[in-house]
Amino acid sequence: MASEPLIRRYRNCYAKLLRLYPRPYRERFGEVMEQTFNDLCRERVKAERGLFSFALWTFFETSAAIIRENATMMVRCSMNRGSTIFLRVVISLIAIAALAVCIFPLPRMVAQEAAKTPDTAYLIYLFLVCAYILSIPFFVALYQAFKLLIYVDRNEAFSELSVKALRQIKYCAITIGTLMVAGIAALMALSFGKGEDIAGMVAMGLLMTFASSVVAAVAAVLQRQVQKAIDLKKEGLS
Protein backbone atom coordinates (compact mmCIF):
# COMPACT_ATOMS: atom_id res chain seq x y z
CA MET A 1 0.00 0.00 0.00
CA ALA A 2 1.23 3.49 -0.80
CA SER A 3 0.55 4.77 2.70
CA GLU A 4 2.79 2.23 4.43
CA PRO A 5 5.92 4.45 4.28
CA LEU A 6 3.91 7.37 5.64
CA ILE A 7 2.64 5.24 8.53
CA ARG A 8 6.19 4.10 9.19
CA ARG A 9 7.37 7.69 9.32
CA TYR A 10 4.65 8.65 11.80
CA ARG A 11 5.45 5.56 13.83
CA ASN A 12 9.12 6.57 14.04
CA CYS A 13 8.16 10.06 15.20
CA TYR A 14 5.85 8.55 17.78
CA ALA A 15 8.62 6.24 19.01
CA LYS A 16 10.82 9.32 19.48
CA LEU A 17 8.09 11.00 21.50
CA LEU A 18 7.73 7.90 23.67
CA ARG A 19 11.35 8.27 24.74
CA LEU A 20 10.24 11.15 26.97
CA TYR A 21 8.38 8.77 29.25
CA PRO A 22 10.10 7.84 32.53
CA ARG A 23 12.31 4.83 31.92
CA PRO A 24 10.39 2.10 33.82
CA TYR A 25 7.19 3.11 32.06
CA ARG A 26 8.87 3.26 28.69
CA GLU A 27 10.42 -0.16 29.10
CA ARG A 28 7.08 -1.61 30.01
CA PHE A 29 4.75 0.08 27.54
CA GLY A 30 6.92 1.74 24.90
CA GLU A 31 6.74 -1.12 22.43
CA VAL A 32 3.04 -1.88 22.83
CA MET A 33 2.15 1.80 22.59
CA GLU A 34 4.03 2.05 19.33
CA GLN A 35 2.20 -1.03 18.10
CA THR A 36 -1.18 0.38 19.08
CA PHE A 37 -0.37 3.66 17.37
CA ASN A 38 0.48 1.70 14.26
CA ASP A 39 -2.82 -0.19 14.45
CA LEU A 40 -4.74 3.06 14.81
CA CYS A 41 -2.91 4.57 11.82
CA ARG A 42 -3.79 1.56 9.68
CA GLU A 43 -7.40 1.78 10.74
CA ARG A 44 -7.50 5.43 9.67
CA VAL A 45 -5.97 4.60 6.32
CA LYS A 46 -8.41 1.74 5.78
CA ALA A 47 -11.29 4.10 6.49
CA GLU A 48 -9.69 6.48 3.98
CA ARG A 49 -9.39 9.28 6.47
CA GLY A 50 -6.48 11.69 6.85
CA LEU A 51 -3.57 10.65 9.05
CA PHE A 52 -2.30 14.11 9.89
CA SER A 53 -5.09 15.31 12.20
CA PHE A 54 -5.19 11.92 13.90
CA ALA A 55 -1.41 11.95 14.43
CA LEU A 56 -1.55 15.51 15.75
CA TRP A 57 -4.26 14.60 18.25
CA THR A 58 -2.46 11.45 19.38
CA PHE A 59 0.86 13.27 19.79
CA PHE A 60 -0.88 15.89 21.88
CA GLU A 61 -2.72 13.30 23.96
CA THR A 62 0.43 11.29 24.55
CA SER A 63 2.42 14.42 25.48
CA ALA A 64 -0.14 15.21 28.16
CA ALA A 65 0.18 11.64 29.45
CA ILE A 66 3.98 11.96 29.43
CA ILE A 67 3.85 15.08 31.61
CA ARG A 68 1.50 13.28 33.95
CA GLU A 69 3.63 10.14 34.24
CA ASN A 70 6.77 12.19 34.87
CA ALA A 71 5.02 14.18 37.60
CA THR A 72 3.78 10.98 39.24
CA MET A 73 7.26 9.53 39.00
CA MET A 74 8.76 12.61 40.63
CA VAL A 75 6.28 12.50 43.49
CA ARG A 76 6.91 8.80 43.96
CA CYS A 77 10.70 9.08 43.88
CA SER A 78 10.67 11.88 46.38
CA MET A 79 8.58 9.78 48.75
CA ASN A 80 11.59 7.71 49.69
CA ARG A 81 12.75 9.21 52.95
CA GLY A 82 16.03 11.07 53.06
CA SER A 83 16.34 10.99 49.32
CA THR A 84 15.81 14.73 49.16
CA ILE A 85 19.11 15.65 50.78
CA PHE A 86 20.82 15.94 47.41
CA LEU A 87 18.05 18.17 46.05
CA ARG A 88 18.13 20.31 49.17
CA VAL A 89 21.86 20.80 48.79
CA VAL A 90 21.35 21.76 45.14
CA ILE A 91 18.67 24.30 46.05
CA SER A 92 20.87 25.79 48.77
CA LEU A 93 23.78 26.09 46.34
CA ILE A 94 21.59 27.79 43.74
CA ALA A 95 20.33 30.22 46.36
CA ILE A 96 23.85 31.02 47.59
CA ALA A 97 25.15 31.47 44.05
CA ALA A 98 22.24 33.74 43.06
CA LEU A 99 22.63 35.77 46.22
CA ALA A 100 26.35 36.17 45.64
CA VAL A 101 25.77 37.31 42.05
CA CYS A 102 23.17 39.84 43.22
CA ILE A 103 25.45 41.29 45.90
CA PHE A 104 28.91 41.38 44.29
CA PRO A 105 29.43 41.13 40.51
CA LEU A 106 26.08 42.46 39.31
CA PRO A 107 26.34 46.06 40.65
CA ARG A 108 29.98 46.27 39.62
CA MET A 109 29.23 45.07 36.10
CA VAL A 110 26.34 47.49 35.81
CA ALA A 111 28.49 50.39 37.03
CA GLN A 112 31.17 49.55 34.45
CA GLU A 113 28.63 49.34 31.64
CA ALA A 114 27.03 52.61 32.71
CA ALA A 115 30.42 54.37 32.70
CA LYS A 116 31.07 53.12 29.16
CA THR A 117 27.82 54.44 27.70
CA PRO A 118 26.65 57.36 29.84
CA ASP A 119 23.74 58.35 27.58
CA THR A 120 21.98 54.98 27.89
CA ALA A 121 23.01 54.47 31.50
CA TYR A 122 19.42 54.71 32.69
CA LEU A 123 18.59 51.58 30.69
CA ILE A 124 21.28 49.65 32.50
CA TYR A 125 20.17 50.89 35.91
CA LEU A 126 16.62 49.95 35.02
CA PHE A 127 17.94 46.50 34.23
CA LEU A 128 19.58 46.30 37.67
CA VAL A 129 16.38 47.33 39.43
CA CYS A 130 14.43 44.74 37.41
CA ALA A 131 16.93 42.05 38.32
CA TYR A 132 16.55 42.84 42.02
CA ILE A 133 12.77 42.89 41.81
CA LEU A 134 12.80 39.57 39.97
CA SER A 135 15.09 38.04 42.56
CA ILE A 136 12.39 38.39 45.23
CA PRO A 137 9.91 35.85 43.76
CA PHE A 138 12.89 33.73 42.75
CA PHE A 139 14.13 33.43 46.33
CA VAL A 140 10.61 32.94 47.65
CA ALA A 141 10.15 30.06 45.20
CA LEU A 142 13.47 28.50 46.21
CA TYR A 143 12.52 28.77 49.87
CA GLN A 144 9.16 27.13 49.19
CA ALA A 145 10.83 24.33 47.22
CA PHE A 146 13.18 23.77 50.15
CA LYS A 147 10.22 23.63 52.53
CA LEU A 148 8.46 21.20 50.20
CA LEU A 149 11.46 18.87 50.28
CA ILE A 150 11.44 18.96 54.08
CA TYR A 151 7.75 17.98 54.06
CA VAL A 152 8.57 15.12 51.73
CA ASP A 153 11.31 13.94 54.08
CA ARG A 154 8.90 14.04 56.99
CA ASN A 155 6.48 11.96 54.95
CA GLU A 156 4.09 14.88 54.79
CA ALA A 157 4.26 15.21 51.00
CA PHE A 158 0.51 14.71 50.75
CA SER A 159 -0.62 17.46 53.06
CA GLU A 160 -2.23 20.85 52.71
CA LEU A 161 1.16 22.33 53.61
CA SER A 162 2.82 21.00 50.49
CA VAL A 163 -0.16 22.07 48.36
CA LYS A 164 0.37 25.57 49.78
CA ALA A 165 4.08 25.49 49.00
CA LEU A 166 3.40 24.30 45.46
CA ARG A 167 0.80 27.00 44.96
CA GLN A 168 3.28 29.65 46.07
CA ILE A 169 5.94 28.26 43.73
CA LYS A 170 3.40 28.44 40.91
CA TYR A 171 2.53 32.07 41.72
CA CYS A 172 6.21 33.00 41.96
CA ALA A 173 6.92 31.43 38.56
CA ILE A 174 3.92 33.21 37.03
CA THR A 175 5.09 36.50 38.57
CA ILE A 176 8.60 36.08 37.19
CA GLY A 177 7.24 35.17 33.74
CA THR A 178 4.88 38.14 33.68
CA LEU A 179 7.53 40.57 34.90
CA MET A 180 9.91 39.21 32.29
CA VAL A 181 7.42 39.83 29.50
CA ALA A 182 6.73 43.32 30.86
CA GLY A 183 10.48 43.94 31.09
CA ILE A 184 11.05 42.84 27.49
CA ALA A 185 8.21 45.07 26.31
CA ALA A 186 9.59 48.04 28.29
CA LEU A 187 13.09 47.43 26.97
CA MET A 188 11.82 47.33 23.39
CA ALA A 189 9.77 50.47 23.88
CA LEU A 190 12.63 52.37 25.51
CA SER A 191 15.24 51.43 22.95
CA PHE A 192 12.91 51.80 19.98
CA GLY A 193 14.54 53.64 17.12
CA LYS A 194 17.83 54.11 18.95
CA GLY A 195 19.68 51.35 17.16
CA GLU A 196 20.68 49.66 20.42
CA ASP A 197 21.48 46.00 20.12
CA ILE A 198 19.04 44.42 22.53
CA ALA A 199 18.66 41.03 20.86
CA GLY A 200 20.83 39.30 23.47
CA MET A 201 18.88 40.71 26.37
CA VAL A 202 15.54 39.92 24.75
CA ALA A 203 16.65 36.34 24.06
CA MET A 204 17.75 35.91 27.66
CA GLY A 205 14.44 37.32 28.85
CA LEU A 206 12.46 35.00 26.59
CA LEU A 207 14.47 32.02 27.81
CA MET A 208 13.73 32.92 31.41
CA THR A 209 10.05 33.44 30.59
CA PHE A 210 9.98 30.00 29.04
CA ALA A 211 11.77 28.44 32.02
CA SER A 212 9.40 30.04 34.50
CA SER A 213 6.34 28.93 32.55
CA VAL A 214 7.64 25.36 32.60
CA VAL A 215 8.15 25.63 36.36
CA ALA A 216 4.65 27.08 36.76
CA ALA A 217 3.11 24.27 34.70
CA VAL A 218 4.94 21.51 36.61
CA ALA A 219 4.03 23.11 39.95
CA ALA A 220 0.38 23.34 38.87
CA VAL A 221 0.28 19.68 37.79
CA LEU A 222 1.95 18.53 41.02
CA GLN A 223 -0.36 20.70 43.07
CA ARG A 224 -3.39 19.11 41.46
CA GLN A 225 -2.06 15.58 41.84
CA VAL A 226 -1.21 16.11 45.51
CA GLN A 227 -4.60 17.69 46.13
CA LYS A 228 -6.27 14.73 44.44
CA ALA A 229 -4.32 12.27 46.60
CA ILE A 230 -5.33 14.18 49.74
CA ASP A 231 -8.98 14.19 48.70
CA LEU A 232 -8.86 10.46 48.00
CA LYS A 233 -7.34 9.81 51.41
CA LYS A 234 -9.99 11.92 53.12
CA GLU A 235 -12.73 10.08 51.26
CA GLY A 236 -11.27 6.77 52.35
CA LEU A 237 -11.24 7.85 55.99
CA SER A 238 -14.75 9.25 56.16
Next chain:
Amino acid sequence: MQKNKSNTPLTPAVLHILLALSTQERHGYGIMKEVESDSRGKVKMGPGTLYGSIGRMIEAGLIRESDKRVDPEMDDERRVYYEITGPGREALAAELDRYRELVTVAKRKQLAAHSFAYGV
Protein backbone atom coordinates in the same frame (compact mmCIF):
# COMPACT_ATOMS: atom_id res chain seq x y z
CA MET B 1 -0.14 5.59 49.21
CA GLN B 2 -3.18 3.35 49.37
CA LYS B 3 -4.77 3.03 46.00
CA ASN B 4 -7.95 1.87 44.42
CA LYS B 5 -9.58 0.00 47.23
CA SER B 6 -12.78 -1.35 45.84
CA ASN B 7 -14.74 1.25 47.82
CA THR B 8 -13.34 4.34 46.09
CA PRO B 9 -14.92 5.52 42.84
CA LEU B 10 -13.09 4.48 39.65
CA THR B 11 -12.13 6.96 36.98
CA PRO B 12 -14.18 6.72 33.76
CA ALA B 13 -11.16 5.34 31.86
CA VAL B 14 -10.58 2.59 34.42
CA LEU B 15 -14.27 1.66 34.47
CA HIS B 16 -14.38 1.42 30.68
CA ILE B 17 -11.24 -0.74 30.54
CA LEU B 18 -12.62 -3.07 33.22
CA LEU B 19 -15.88 -3.33 31.28
CA ALA B 20 -14.02 -4.09 28.07
CA LEU B 21 -11.95 -6.82 29.75
CA SER B 22 -14.89 -8.32 31.68
CA THR B 23 -15.91 -10.59 28.79
CA GLN B 24 -12.53 -11.69 27.44
CA GLU B 25 -8.84 -10.82 27.45
CA ARG B 26 -7.76 -8.24 24.89
CA HIS B 27 -4.70 -6.36 23.66
CA GLY B 28 -4.42 -2.55 23.86
CA TYR B 29 -5.90 -1.84 20.47
CA GLY B 30 -8.69 -4.35 21.16
CA ILE B 31 -9.52 -2.57 24.42
CA MET B 32 -9.71 0.75 22.56
CA LYS B 33 -12.09 -0.67 19.97
CA GLU B 34 -14.26 -2.33 22.61
CA VAL B 35 -14.46 0.88 24.67
CA GLU B 36 -15.44 2.78 21.56
CA SER B 37 -18.20 0.36 20.68
CA ASP B 38 -19.36 0.02 24.33
CA SER B 39 -19.81 3.75 24.54
CA ARG B 40 -21.25 3.95 21.04
CA GLY B 41 -18.32 6.08 19.91
CA LYS B 42 -18.68 8.61 22.72
CA VAL B 43 -15.50 7.67 24.58
CA LYS B 44 -12.32 7.82 22.53
CA MET B 45 -9.22 6.94 24.47
CA GLY B 46 -5.78 7.81 23.16
CA PRO B 47 -2.79 5.53 23.74
CA GLY B 48 -1.48 7.85 26.49
CA THR B 49 -4.62 7.59 28.59
CA LEU B 50 -5.08 3.90 27.84
CA TYR B 51 -1.63 2.70 28.85
CA GLY B 52 -1.40 5.18 31.74
CA SER B 53 -4.58 3.64 33.15
CA ILE B 54 -3.41 0.10 32.37
CA GLY B 55 -0.17 0.76 34.30
CA ARG B 56 -2.03 2.02 37.34
CA MET B 57 -4.55 -0.82 37.16
CA ILE B 58 -1.83 -3.47 37.02
CA GLU B 59 -0.21 -1.86 40.07
CA ALA B 60 -3.54 -1.85 41.89
CA GLY B 61 -4.06 -5.51 40.96
CA LEU B 62 -7.23 -4.91 38.95
CA ILE B 63 -5.84 -6.44 35.76
CA ARG B 64 -2.71 -8.34 34.71
CA GLU B 65 -0.74 -9.15 31.62
CA SER B 66 -1.83 -12.57 30.52
CA ASP B 67 0.00 -13.49 27.36
CA LYS B 68 1.99 -12.30 24.38
CA ARG B 69 0.77 -13.76 21.15
CA VAL B 70 -0.32 -13.04 17.61
CA ASP B 71 -3.85 -11.83 16.96
CA PRO B 72 -5.03 -13.94 14.00
CA GLU B 73 -7.46 -11.22 12.92
CA MET B 74 -4.71 -8.61 12.56
CA ASP B 75 -1.14 -9.16 11.44
CA ASP B 76 1.78 -11.31 12.51
CA GLU B 77 3.06 -8.94 15.21
CA ARG B 78 2.95 -10.39 18.72
CA ARG B 79 0.70 -8.42 21.06
CA VAL B 80 0.46 -8.26 24.84
CA TYR B 81 -2.95 -9.33 26.13
CA TYR B 82 -4.48 -8.10 29.37
CA GLU B 83 -7.02 -9.87 31.55
CA ILE B 84 -9.18 -8.85 34.48
CA THR B 85 -8.34 -10.24 37.95
CA GLY B 86 -10.60 -11.24 40.86
CA PRO B 87 -10.17 -7.87 42.62
CA GLY B 88 -10.81 -6.22 39.26
CA ARG B 89 -14.15 -7.99 38.92
CA GLU B 90 -15.02 -7.01 42.49
CA ALA B 91 -14.15 -3.37 41.83
CA LEU B 92 -16.22 -3.41 38.65
CA ALA B 93 -19.21 -4.98 40.44
CA ALA B 94 -18.91 -2.48 43.30
CA GLU B 95 -18.75 0.40 40.85
CA LEU B 96 -21.76 -0.82 38.91
CA ASP B 97 -23.66 -1.22 42.18
CA ARG B 98 -22.84 2.36 42.97
CA TYR B 99 -24.22 3.42 39.60
CA ARG B 100 -27.36 1.33 40.18
CA GLU B 101 -27.89 3.00 43.53
CA LEU B 102 -27.47 6.37 41.89
CA VAL B 103 -29.99 5.48 39.20
CA THR B 104 -32.45 4.29 41.87
CA VAL B 105 -32.11 7.59 43.66
CA ALA B 106 -32.56 9.45 40.40
CA LYS B 107 -35.68 7.42 39.62
CA ARG B 108 -37.05 8.20 43.01
CA LYS B 109 -36.60 11.83 42.14
CA GLN B 110 -38.50 11.07 38.94
CA LEU B 111 -35.82 12.00 36.49
CA ALA B 112 -36.11 10.74 32.94
CA ALA B 113 -34.66 7.23 32.59
CA HIS B 114 -33.28 7.71 29.10
CA SER B 115 -30.72 10.24 30.28
CA PHE B 116 -28.64 7.49 31.90
CA ALA B 117 -26.23 5.29 30.05
CA TYR B 118 -26.08 2.54 32.67
CA GLY B 119 -29.68 1.63 33.38
CA VAL B 120 -30.69 -1.08 35.84
